[in-house]
Amino acid sequence: MARIGPLFAIACTLAPATTLAGAPSRIDPARIVALHNVERAHVGTAPLIWSDTLAASAAVWARTLARAGRIWHDPQNKVEGENIWMGTRNAYSLTEMLGHWAAEKEQLPDPARWLDNHAAVGHYTQMIWSTTTSVGCAMASDRSNDFLVCRYAPAGNVVGRPPY
Numbered sequence: 001m002a003r004i005g006p007l008f009a010i011a012c013t014l015a016p017a018t019t020l021a022g023a024p025s026r027i028d029p030a031r032i033v034a035l036h037n038v039e040r041a042h043v044g045t046a047p048l049i050w051s052d053t054l055a056a057s058a059a060v061w062a063r064t065l066a067r068a069g070r071i072w073h074d075p076q077n078k079v080e081g082e083n084i085w086m087g088t089r090n091a092y093s094l095t096e097m098l099g100h101w102a103a104e105k106e107q108l109p110d111p112a113r114w115l116d117n118h119a120a121v122g123h124y125t126q127m128i129w130s131t132t133t134s135v136g137c138a139m140a141s142d143r144s145n146d147f148l149v150c151r152y153a154p155a156g157n158v159v160g161r162p163p164y
Contacts, residue, residue: 028094029055032137032150035098036127039105043164045130051153054080054136058149065147066140081132081152083123089141097148101127112162122157129156130164 029050037047061074061082071086085097101123108114108121118125126132129152137150156163 026094026146027055027137027139029137031094032098033135035095035102036135039102039124040128042105043111043128045128045164046133048133048135048152051134051136051151054134054151054153055138056136058082058136058151059138059140061151062138062140062147062149065149066142066145069142069145071147077151079153079155081126081129081155081157083126083150083152085148086145089144089146092146097146098127111164114157114163115159118157125163126152126156128163129158131158132156 033048033050040047057077057080061077061084064074065071065084065086071084073082073084083101085100087097104121104124107117108124111125114121114125131154132152134153135150137148139146139148141147
């Protein structure tokens with residue numbers, strides 16, 4: 001199977017992964033929290049904890065994206081931070097999915113100026129945002145793609161504030 005490069009947009013949360021056909025979950029809450037917390041430890045921000053509430057919220061949006069077959073941010077979500085990712089179905093591990101967001105740190109030479117390059121670093125800054133305390137994620141799939149949604153509370157990427 002050829003891998004098509006992932007598409008991703010700003011934000012994040014973890015919940016039980018589902019497919020439209022109801023296949024078993026590929027979401028591992030402990031792994032997701034650990035991957036976030038490795039990045040947070042590098043910049044000295046406190047570890048995140050898993051939130052079933054955020055995961056449930058993420059699951060609703062992940063299913064919406066899978067039904068549509070494309071990604072965009074939830075326009076009704078005004079409270080939670082959100083990272084979204086899309087890539088070829090069953091071609092990427094959680095480590096790779098979250099690794100795409102984490103790799104954005106290479107484009108963040110000055111954390112105080114994160115907003116200057118928000119489109120390129122916003123997933124990463126949400127992952128490590130110092131006032132964020134919890135994460136929940138979910139995955140849904142269509143015939144071709146996986147859709148990962150992570151939601152965060154409190155939301156990061158606050159204009160006028162540095163990530164840490």
